[in-house]
Structures are given as structure tokens and as C-alpha cells.
Amino acid sequence: MSLMIERADGLMTVQDMGRPGHLSQGLPRGGAMDRLALIEAAALLGLAAPQAAVEMAGAGGVFAVSAPTRVALTGAPMRATLDGAPAGWHRTHLLVPGRRLVIGGADAGVYGYLTPAGSIESQPWLDSRSAHLTIGIGAALTAGDRLPLGADPSPDLPARAIAVEDRFAGGTLRLCVGPQTALFDPASRSAFAETPFRRAHRGNRQGVRLDADARFTTPHAAGLASDVIGPGDIQMTGDGVPYVLLAECQTMGGYPRIGTVIADDLPRAAQAPPGAALRFRFLDEGASDALYRNDADRLADARRRCHDLIRDPKTMPDLLAYTLIGGVTRGDELDGG
Amino acid sequence: MCGGSTEPDTTPEEPALRPEVLPAGPDAVVVRFSLKPQAAAISAAQAFAADLTARPPEGAGEIVPALVSVRVGFDPRLTARSVLVDALERRASAIVAAPVVLPRPRRRWTIPVAFGGAAGPQLAEVAAMTGLTEAAAAAQIAATDLRVLAIGFAPGQAYIGLMTPAWDIPRMTALTPSVPAGSVVVALRQIVMFGAASPTGWRQVARAAFRSFLPERAEPMPLRAGDAIRYVAAPEDEIARLDSALDGLGGARLEMLR
Numbered sequence: 001m002s003l004m005i006e007r008a009d010g011l012m013t014v015q016d017m018g019r020p021g022h023l024s025q026g027l028p029r030g031g032a033m034d035r036l037a038l039i040e041a042a043a044l045l046g047l048a049a050p051q052a053a054v055e056m057a058g059a060g061g062v063f064a065v066s067a068p069t070r071v072a073l074t075g076a077p078m079r080a081t082l083d084g085a086p087a088g089w090h091r092t093h094l095l096v097p098g099r100r101l102v103i104g105g106a107d108a109g110v111y112g113y114l115t116p117a118g119s120i121e122s123q124p125w126l127d128s129r130s131a132h133l134t135i136g137i138g139a140a141l142t143a144g145d146r147l148p149l150g151a152d153p154s155p156d157l158p159a160r161a162i163a164v165e166d167r168f169a170g171g172t173l174r175l176c177v178g179p180q181t182a183l184f185d186p187a188s189r190s191a192f193a194e195t196p197f198r199r200a201h202r203g204n205r206q207g208v209r210l211d212a213d214a215r216f217t218t219p220h221a222a223g224l225a226s227d228v229i230g231p232g233d234i235q236m237t238g239d240g241v242p243y244v245l246l247a248e249c250q251t252m253g254g255y256p257r258i259g260t261v262i263a264d265d266l267p268r269a270a271q272a273p274p275g276a277a278l279r280f281r282f283l284d285e286g287a288s289d290a291l292y293r294n295d296a297d298r299l300a301d302a303r304r305r306c307h308d309l310i311r312d313p314k315t316m317p318d319l320l321a322y323t324l325i326g327g328v329t330r331g332d333e334l335d336g337g
Numbered sequence: 338m339c340g341g342s343t344e345p346d347t348t349p350e351e352p353a354l355r356p357e358v359l360p361a362g363p364d365a366v367v368v369r370f371s372l373k374p375q376a377a378a379i380s381a382a383q384a385f386a387a388d389l390t391a392r393p394p395e396g397a398g399e400i401v402p403a404l405v406s407v408r409v410g411f412d413p414r415l416t417a418r419s420v421l422v423d424a425l426e427r428r429a430s431a432i433v434a435a436p437v438v439l440p441r442p443r444r445r446w447t448i449p450v451a452f453g454g455a456a457g458p459q460l461a462e463v464a465a466m467t468g469l470t471e472a473a474a475a476a477q478i479a480a481t482d483l484r485v486l487a488i489g490f491a492p493g494q495a496y497i498g499l500m501t502p503a504w505d506i507p508r509m510t511a512l513t514p515s516v517p518a519g520s521v522v523v524a525l526r527q528i529v530m531f532g533a534a535s536p537t538g539w540r541q542v543a544r545a546a547f548r549s550f551l552p553e554r555a556e557p558m559p560l561r562a563g564d565a566i567r568y569v570a571a572p573e574d575e576i577a578r579l580d581s582a583l584d585g586l587g588g589a590r591l592e593m594l595r
Contacts, residue, residue, distance in 0.1 A: 023401045023408070025558040026488040026550075125552060135492055137552055179359035179367035179406070225374035226489070227367065227403040252403060252489030260362050285360050292363035292413050 001067035002146040003054075003116055006100070010059035012141040013131035014122055015113075016052040017295070022126065023228065023251050030248050031130045033111045033205060033270040036167070036302075037075030039295060041115035043302035044072040044092050044160050050295070052122070052129040053115035054141065060103025060112060061143075065095045069152040070117040070159075076109025076168050076271055091161035091309060092117075109168030109271035118150035132248060134206070159309040162302065167268040170199060170276030173244075175259035176288035178233065183220040184258050192216055192258055193280055197242070199272040205248040207235075208269070210278060215240030218256050226254040232261035232269070234280070244269050262288055264298075354381055356429035358422050364398075364413055366422060368429050369406040376499055376526065378405040380437045383486060385429055387440045387563050394424040402562040403487050404496065441595060442484065442565035448530075448589040449571035449579065450521055450543040452478075456573050459540035463523055466506045475570060477501070478521075478542070483528065483566040491535070493550035493558035497528040497566050508538040519545045519580075519587065521568070543568070546579035546587025554585055565594070 005012070017038060018031020032038050038050035053074075054060075060078055070092050073080060077089040080103045087093055087101065089112075095101055106112060122129050122138075131138025141147075181189070191214060200209035217240040229235065233245045235255045244261060246269070259282060261269050272278055283291070293301075354370050354377055361367045368385065371378035386402035389409065393400065396416025401408040411421050452475035453460040464474040478500070485495045500523070508524045513536065516522065520531045522539035529539060532550035545568075550558055571579075571588070579588045 021399060022492075022558070023399060024488060024562060025492065025560070026490065026494055027492040027558060126557070135550070135552070176362050177360050179361050179369060182359075183372075220372055223373045225372065225378075225403070225405040226487075227369070227406045228361075228401050228408040228489075232362075250490055251401075252487065262362070289363045289413065289418065294412075294414070 001065065001069070001118070001149045001151060003120070003149050004064045004066070005061060005141050005143060005145040005147070006064055007062040007143050008141050008145075009061045009104070011057040012061060013055050013133065013138060014052050014120055014141070014147065015055040015130045016128055017050050018130050018247065019126045019128035023230075026251050027126075028248055028251050029231070030132045031128065032113065033247050034075045034113070034267040035295070036267040036298060037111070037113045038115065039298050040074045040090070040162050040164065040302045040305075041072035041113060042299060043306050044074070044162050045070060045115065045117045046154070046157065047117070050299070051115065052120040053113040054120075054147075056103060056112040056114065057110060059105040060114065061141075063095070063101040063103070063114065064097070064099070065116075065149070066097055067149075067151065068094060068096045068155045069149060070094050070155055070157065071101070072115045072117075073103075073112065074115065074162070075111050075113040076106040078106050078112040079104035088161070090164045092159050094155060094159070106168075106273070108166070108273070110273055111271060116149050117152040117155070121148040121150050134248060160306050161309050163305045163307075168271045168273075170272040170278045171268055172279045172281055173261045173265045173269055174288070174291075175234065175280050175282050176262050177282070177285050178257050178260045179227070180257045181259050183218045183256050184216065185218070188216055188218065189258065189282065192242075193282055195279075197278045197280075199274055199276045199278055201274040203274070205246060207243045207245040207249050208272070210242045210244065216242060216258060221256050224254055224256060226252045229253040229257065230260070232263065232266050233257045234259055234261070246270055262291060264291065264293060354378055354433040356381070356385075356426075356433055358425050358429065361408060365408055365410045366418070366425065367406050367408050368425050370429075370433070371405050374404050374525070376502075377437070379486060379499060380439065381432050382406055383484060383563070384437050384439055385432045388428060388432065390563070391440070394421060394428070396421050403489070439484065440563075442563060443593065443595055444561065445565035445567060445592045445594055446560070446589050447567045447569055447592070448545050448547050449576065449587065450545045450568045451573040451576040452543045452570055454573055456544035456576060457521070457542040460542040463506065463540050463542050467503045474542070478523075478528070479568045479570055483568075485560050485562050485564045485566060486527070487562055488558070488560060491532050491550065493560060494532045495530055495549060495560045495566075497530065499526045500528070502526065506540070509540065510538075512536045512538050513541070516541050517544065519547060519576075521545060544576060545589075546576050546582065547589045548585035548587065551585040559586070559591075
């Protein structure tokens, strides 16, 4: 079976949790910009682990399937319709052949995700299906593309929704201490923490620029040896303008880094739309160590935030297909949808 | 977005190395031998990375060598930070306590390159800066015991060194807009072999048909930090012929030394 892309409006690529473990060979992990959105999709679909999704930057497109499959819509909420009726975000939907899922622009945030329950079975490279366009891995999805899908193991499961904290409009990002934090004097670090920034228009999967009038420099910047960099690092370019590095940042860099956005706040950084207000708060080493969570913890937490949707008969277009009377139904379909 | 500088400290009396074990988030630490890329620190970081890779400290995860530092990941659920930090401090101190001796390499690449001419348009300039003839400059590169110091900036792209102090030549003030894939460029006692066409501020002295990154190859990024590199001179038309080899290895030969 397959997922057909009938129209592509935003920049759409296949992304999963990336390819960790190759930093020493200069290859960043890459993967979804908002990893939590893939974890939330896994929780919604009852998957053991996050799997590949269509990442949609700014807007989606028109999708159809060749066999019934559930999909989860997570990440930046986008205006979606299923056969013309509004289709909610942060929840699952059942797609069946002949019906169209139309995903428009983002109402908030940047990156929306469409995760089919049966997994996208495109060709992996180094154990990941993530596109990494700047190094020639994968390609942007275009109209006419068909992504191979595995069968949804249980298309009859009830629709589910997940309660999501708003991470799509900027806010405060917590920073942990990095190896170069101490190269900035305490006054520069306080000034950084007190400065209101805006997410600049300039940004991509490698990182986003932060706009403010203030500049942040350290006398150590000149002649600093390059070292290992990664997602979340706040790098000060030569003129003292900060960039937050994101999923596809290079693995080595020579600009000084004032700190690193903690993993739990990276989705908020990636989803801040151009112009969104961002601030930073430093955590000391003990505090960031205490906040440590891994993806298994995040998945367990996401599962606790899911609930079945109760269907409203007024919004069920296929009401006649349901046997409402006659003792044939189990009686719980309307609860489970 | 990346850049900064890798100017080595060329003062004859380099300060004694004082390795620092620094936090890098809740699941990694960085062991840094100096802030600037001074030769002694580069050698110490190389020796340290080789030591850690051969005998990973208990609880260590991904080990990533950089020019003067090594990043060591760990799983906070399995390893207490303090235990790993203690072990790394002990081993880093041992590295700098004695004259740094690079371990014998495990692997050696012999890579054909064409020096000078269209394959190395700045060889003459580099020769003049090092006080050598073009032929002697090329011969020195081929004769030096080179190692992959670190890989970064692009997948598979190796920083190779160190040449002798005479090769401590600065980067150009203006960038060359694009050098072709396989270009061998020099600055700051180091050599970079570009995996893809790239702008650069370093001077191009040679070109290889070796592709350090080829996604469809069984080993997309064949080089490892610590690998020995030996360049052998080849005629330009030979390199042009090797360009078409499907494996992208450009006639390079890999020997396992131990």
C-alpha cells in the first residue's frame, strides 16, 4: 500500500528520529526538527517506538491512501480537512481510499507531522529514513510521489487525541552549561539571559538566527580551535549574533557557544515561527542533570496524555454505515469512534 | 554558520597543557587540552582519543575526537557523571605528564594525488611560503607521517596533520569561491581533503580522486580519526582516470597495520 502525495505546498520530507552515532565521521544525527511530535504520534498510534513521518514545513499538501490506515497529525497545528470536513490536530484520523486529507498552512509553529500507523517503508540510509537534503540524502516530496507504507496493524482502533503543551509560539528556553559557557564573563551571560530575542526570518534545518540589538562576544573568540557542536548549542557568530543550532547542524564549529538548549526545550526552539519572542534561562549543572529525560521517558509521558475521542453522531458522515440498533454492535463504537 | 579560526599558537614556548573535563549537557563531557589549536594540544588530543577508543572508560558512549578536545557521551541512567569525570581526568593527566607519543596507527591509507598544475593551482605560492621548490613541497607532503586529526564540517571530511612548523601558513584573506571535490588544501600545518566542491580560504596544492563521502558506497565515510595517511604523487591524467571509478576511492589503498 502507499501514501500518495497529490499536492505539495510546504517543504515536505520524510523524517524519523535520525541517525545517531556518526558524529566522529562528521555526520550529524539529523531527523525530525520536533522530535516530540514523532513521540506524540507514536503514543497516539500505540507504537512501541517513534517511526518515520512526513515533516511539513510551513504547510502540508493533499494526501490519499491505497488502503485504510490510521494517521497521526502532530507538531505545529495546521488547517486540515478530511473529505472537506475540518480535521482536528494532535489526534489520529482514519484515512480510507478515495478520501482526501488536505493539510494547509500552520496556525502556529513551523513543522507539522503526518505519521501513518503502518510505517513509511522508504529506503533507509544508515538505519534511518530521514532526508538530509544538504548532503544529498533523500528528496523533498512532490506531487505524484507515492511513499510505500506498511499495513496498519489495527485500523479499527478508536481515534485518539493527545493533550499538548503549547510549544508553537516561542517562549523561554532553558540552557544547560556547555564546555564554552565559562568563556563568556558573568555580565555577558546575565545580559544574554535578560535579552528578549525574536526568532529571525533566517533559519533552516541547520539552525535559526536570533534577532536583538545586543551583541554577545568573548575575548576568547579569536583563534578558538573548532570542536564538537550539536543541536541546541547557542553559537555566537563573528559579529556576536546568536544562532540556535538545530537537527542538521554541522558536527564541528569554531564559533564560541554560550550554552545549550536542553533537549526537552528543543522542540519549542524549532517550532518558534519567524518573529516569535524567545528568552533564555540558564540552569546550573545540577539542575539540568536533574531534569534529564530520555526518549523512552518522553514516550511514557506522551502515552499518559492520550485519550480516546468520543464521537459525536452529528459529525459522523458515515452514520448509516453503523448498525445502531439490533444488538450487532458492541455498543462502544460511539465512544471509541 | 560555522567558521571561527584554527590559528595555531606559534610561540616557541607553548604553555604546559592543562586538560580540563568540562560539562556538555546532562549526557556528555568534553575533555579539552587547550583553547587554541597549538601543536602540543593537537597531539595530546590525538593520543587521548586513540587511548579512549582503544580502551573506552567504563560507562562511556560515543567518543568524538576534535582538534584539541574529545567529546565523550554517556547514559546518565547507567553512569554517574562524577565517575566518568574522575576516570577522564586521570587519563588526560597521564597523557600530558609524559612527552606525547602517538600510538602506532591501526590503519593506513595510501592515496594517489596529482600535485600542482590545474590539480594544485596554489602549489607554487605555498612552496614560496614554505621556502621550498614546488617539487620539494610536494615531496614533503608525500613524506610526512600524516594522521586524520578529526572529521567534521561535512560528512567524512578529514582534517589531516600535522605538517612541520614551516607549513604554518595562514589562511587566505579572500575565499576561493569553489574548489572541486577531492581538492587537497593546506593551511596552519594541516591538510583538508574536500569531500565535495566547496569554497575555501585554504590553498589548493593537489587533487585526489578519493571521495571522502559517497552516500551509496558500502562505507559512505571511510576515514576514521587516527588513520595514517600517505599521499603518493600521480600524474593528473591518472587522477582524471581514477575519477570515474565507481567506488569513489580514487585508487586509494587501505592497509590494516595491527
